[in-house]
Amino acid sequence: MVLREELTEYSERSARLIADSPQMDEENTKRKIIEPLIDLLGWDILSMDVELEYSVQMGSGTKKVDYALKIEDTPVVFIEAKGADTELTSGHEDQLRSYMRQVGVDWGLLSNGREFKIFRRDYDSNRPNEISLAEFSLDEIAGKQQPLTALSRNSLESGESRQIAEKIESVQRAVRTLREEKEGLSEDVTRVVTDEIGEAVLQKVEDEAKNFVDNLISSLEEQAHETAVERKATPSPSETESGYEIRITKGGSEIERVVGETQAEAMAELVDYLIENEGLLEVIEIPYVPGTGRGSRALVNEKPVHIDGDEMRQYQRLSQEYYLFTSLSAKDKKRYALELPEKVGLECEFVNW
Known part of the structure; x- marks a missing residue:
């Protein structure tokens, strides 16, 4: 796993560099911000496993992906970098997704050094579909160990990356449900409590019930990105349908x-x-x-x-x-x-x- 201490040090160093050069262009952002992160994830930037300006055939033309992280000459992660002076847009996201889809790469990272967006292929979809796994800013990076670990060489080689993604997505679904059903859940909690102790404390219970749901959402979001994934034994068809x-x-x-x-x-x-x-x-x-x-x-x-x-x-x-x-x-x-x-x-x- 990528260590929190290493991410904290990386975040502080990168923040100082950007503060000293807030209009840092793409080339400098790559060298000073993106490539140290690639190294932190266990990839040797000087090895043949990291290819700069990887060619992707798009229709009758050829496009270039800034970085292709490869295992046995096969790309497993595409990284698109923009300058710290450039705001990330949906167009940049679509660009990375199209590269991933064209080559059949399961993982992608888009960053301008200030913001980071991780994508992965949706394995449960019958059609090519690259979904957002995590989005965070540079100052939040130390708390995003799990999605970043999913991009590490060791995790991709061991298969742990898929487990990390499934865990994060499971929590994300739970959070979406809690947000959508917040009012109903708060009412249910209020009803259970007032049935036991009476309606004299109704207003207080209603307020605390909503706080409870909000706190649960925050706790789950933090858990998704920080809790380590336990390695599981290979399942049999009778045990699970997730294999x-x-x-x-x-x-x-x-x-x-x-x-x-x-x-x-x-x-x-x-x-x-x-x-x-x-x-x-x-x-x-x-x-x-x-x-x-x-x-x-x-x-x-x-x-x-x-x-x-x-x-x-x-x-x-x-x-x-x-x-x-x-x-x-x-x-x-x-x-x-x-x-x-x-x-x-x-x-x-x-x-x-």
Whole structure:
């Protein structure tokens, strides 16, 4: 987790820089404000895992994303930066969302050094949809450990980022409900109390009931961004519907269902099933290169390495001592997960992706 003390120090240092240069332009904002935050999140700005001016094909033209944070050469976070002298607008948000959607990147950060907006792909939507996870100012950043931790390299590699997002969104839904139903809830609390002790204190109870709901909302909002996420064991389909499920079908009929806490785990369960029960290894060549088969990245191999000998820095271990490369965008995971069952005459469908 990103430490509160580190965020406090970052906030104070950045605030001094902006106070000294309130009209700080985009280039200076990137170097002095944005890049130190990238480093704080566990990304080496000088490594190949952070690409500046990442090209995105948009229609017949090409656009540039300020920063692409990558794992195994696959972008997992896009960062768009504006100068501290520029107010963030809905147009800037739409710009970042369109880049994320076009490439299939699940996470995005928009910032001008003063304000920070974090977006993530809505996994529960059947259509591409990038939703706001958190918005906060520089002076609030120390209390936003959880949404920032979701962008850290360690959390993205471990799958913890999804858990963080689900926790925050669950609390956000609760807060919205409390705000929408505030009057009704206050009346319910008042009725319960006055039924017990009489209506002599009715006005006082009404006032305190509204304060109670307001305090509960504030407490929940603080909890969403500060409370650590506990790592959970991989769920089974009977235990939860929030995991990543893949339904394996033949001729439209389901023959098996696999589930994982992360997309990588679900994909590994799928490949394991195909190896153990459907003879996948008899119809593919190992190392297996997906798509056209002309690339250098092995999807399945006997060792956690690629065709060119580079190590798979992120993988799932399969049965029979095989390895599945999983440092892929959500879009590519689905694409390759669809490709493998076809090798043995099957299809698959996705749930909660």
